[in-house]
Amino acid sequence: MWAFSGKIAVAGIGYSALTRRAERPLAALAVDAVDAALADAGITRKQLDGLSTSPGMPRYGGAKGSVEGIDVVNPWYLSELLGTHHHLAWTGSTNAMVTQGFMEAAMAIASGVCTHVIVYRALHVPPGSYVNYESQYASGQEQFMAPYGFSGPPSWAATIVRRYFEKFGYSRKDFARYIVDNRANTQANPNGFWRGKPIVEDDYINARMIADPMSILDCDIPVDGCAALLLTSTERARDLKQKPALITGFAAGTHPAPYGIPMTLEDLWTGAEQVAERLWAATGLGPKDMDVGQLYDGFAPFVYIWLEGLGIVPKGEGLAFLRDGEGSLTGKFPLNTGGGALGEGRLHGMTQLAESVIQVTDRGGARQVAGASRSIATISNGLTKSTAFVISRDSC
Amino acid sequence: MESGQDAAVLRPLPLADEASAGFWDAARDGRLAIQRCATCRRWNHAPSLACPGCGSLDLGYEDVSGKGTLFSWTIIQEAPAPGFRDRLPLIVGIVELAEQPHLLLAANLLEIAPEDLRLGMALEVVFEAVTADVTLPQFRPVKG
Numbered sequence: 001m002w003a004f005s006g007k008i009a010v011a012g013i014g015y016s017a018l019t020r021r022a023e024r025p026l027a028a029l030a031v032d033a034v035d036a037a038l039a040d041a042g043i044t045r046k047q048l049d050g051l052s053t054s055p056g057m058p059r060y061g062g063a064k065g066s067v068e069g070i071d072v073v074n075p076w077y078l079s080e081l082l083g084t085h086h087h088l089a090w091t092g093s094t095n096a097m098v099t100q101g102f103m104e105a106a107m108a109i110a111s112g113v114c115t116h117v118i119v120y121r122a123l124h125v126p127p128g129s130y131v132n133y134e135s136q137y138a139s140g141q142e143q144f145m146a147p148y149g150f151s152g153p154p155s156w157a158a159t160i161v162r163r164y165f166e167k168f169g170y171s172r173k174d175f176a177r178y179i180v181d182n183r184a185n186t187q188a189n190p191n192g193f194w195r196g197k198p199i200v201e202d203d204y205i206n207a208r209m210i211a212d213p214m215s216i217l218d219c220d221i222p223v224d225g226c227a228a229l230l231l232t233s234t235e236r237a238r239d240l241k242q243k244p245a246l247i248t249g250f251a252a253g254t255h256p257a258p259y260g261i262p263m264t265l266e267d268l269w270t271g272a273e274q275v276a277e278r279l280w281a282a283t284g285l286g287p288k289d290m291d292v293g294q295l296y297d298g299f300a301p302f303v304y305i306w307l308e309g310l311g312i313v314p315k316g317e318g319l320a321f322l323r324d325g326e327g328s329l330t331g332k333f334p335l336n337t338g339g340g341a342l343g344e345g346r347l348h349g350m351t352q353l354a355e356s357v358i359q360v361t362d363r364g365g366a367r368q369v370a371g372a373s374r375s376i377a378t379i380s381n382g383l384t385k386s387t388a389f390v391i392s393r394d395s396c
Numbered sequence: 397m398e399s400g401q402d403a404a405v406l407r408p409l410p411l412a413d414e415a416s417a418g419f420w421d422a423a424r425d426g427r428l429a430i431q432r433c434a435t436c437r438r439w440n441h442a443p444s445l446a447c448p449g450c451g452s453l454d455l456g457y458e459d460v461s462g463k464g465t466l467f468s469w470t471i472i473q474e475a476p477a478p479g480f481r482d483r484l485p486l487i488v489g490i491v492e493l494a495e496q497p498h499l500l501l502a503a504n505l506l507e508i509a510p511e512d513l514r515l516g517m518a519l520e521v522v523f524e525a526v527t528a529d530v531t532l533p534q535f536r537p538v539k540g
Binding site: 147211256 | 441470503
């Protein structure tokens with residue numbers, strides 16, 4: 001149990017509009033999200049003294065580089081746009097997922113370096129197909145994948161799902177309930193990209209296949225947009241506008257995949273188990289203490305792998321749990337209560353953190369799980385650079 | 397488009413480096429060679445600058461049997477690069493090589509239909525010359 005468990009809190013949430021192709025540049029959307037988070041908490045830009053993100057633009061063999069303000073928004077640049085560069089005490093920029101930046105922000109506050117830190121993630125949808133290997137050559141790890149047409153992350157996830165299906169006797173049909181209910185959760189999320197567009201099981205069964213068994217509806221929707229969270233001390237947060245959501249603990253994973261293959265089912269389990277062990281050690285809690293789960297769904301099948309890796313259900317039973325509706329809003333363990341990244345849009349884990357905050361502060365509206373006291377958020381696929389968080393109600 | 401040079405240049409070609417040259421050189425000769433640690437004798441793929449098992453920098457290449465089993469697969473339905481548009485659906489298999497558990501390699505599976513794929517089925521290496529300089533190790537079912 002660390003010394004600052006429960007002493008740092010999320011005090012504000014801010015979103016820009018999330019659209020497929022924004023008319024305004026990414027930097028403007030980042031400013032929108034930061035201002036919204038500050039306003040949510042009731043503080044000003046002048047009080048902000050830290051900014052943290054992961055600015056990277058995921059590209060696979062893309063020919064064009066990344067342009068500041070258009071494709072990426074680095075914290076030093078955002079700081080200039082906000083006019084905060086004269087008084088910021090720290091900026092953080094990780095090459096892992098942004099949720100590592102969230103951990104760093106909490107530590108910056110715990111150490112006294114900063115008082116109010118914004119963690120943000122701005123993501124841009126490049127023109128054309130999101131995954132299109134335009135380069136003629138493949139180097140590094142890609143030289144063993146791209147020449148075989150194995151360069152798209154959905155195809156990597158597909159090999160996880162195929163092995164899982166074959167080992168345990170499932171098919172895509174078993175996942176339809178989760179996908180449909182997840183989309184229903186999205187209808188109550190004002191930020192949700194797919195709000196206003198519910199689906200039925202046949203939509204999932206007949207969805208356009210990318211890399212069988214991964215269809216378009218198994219993948220989160222890439223958006224132009226930004227989400228921001230304001231972190232401060234719990235003590236300070238109690239004086240701000242919103243109820244604080246306490247950071248009870250977090251953990252990061254370091255288990256790698258075999259180098260020649262981006263991921264395997266067995267390595268995802270091992271990685272998720274490692275993250276879970278570290279999270280339970282950090283918090284003194286266990287799976288039974290969690291009321292809701294915000295489990296990473298950049299590729300939706302990761303949800304059942306996380307369920308198993310976290311020890312919520314035994315291996316091989318995660319998909320049955322979802323098939324039976326136990327992860328739905330009315331189930332035993334409501335998951336991705338705001339629709340996850342699948343429904344809200346691709347924000348690389350900010351969705352899972354923001355929704356955790358929403359649930360433990362009773363801000364969920366029609367998707368609120370009554371009395372939810374603790375939310376677990378997991379980000380990425382369980383392998384190295386994955387993270388997990390327990391976010392708790394102030395009374396806990 | 398016929399296979400051959402025109403199609404080939406649209407498929408991403410492997411760019412060999414200090415660690416991987418032994419793999420691609422062997423493939424061009426029609427051999428499957430995998431990096432192996434001289435210290436702990438662990439096989440290692442993809443090749444790296446240090447052994448992930450023991451950290452040794454003393455790594456070399458040794459030929460392997462070219463036999464393996466099917467660990468998992470996907471049927472690619474959307475072209476991930478322009479050069480794959482006339483090759484759909486494309487099977488990518490994860491092959492577990494016979495030499496060591498969890499020694500995995502990605503390759504296209506040839507001479508088999510998607511519906512005939514089975515977890516654990518026996519596979520063997522074949523070689524596809526993509527250009528004069530580049531040959532890709534590929535896999536097909538072991539006959540009989």
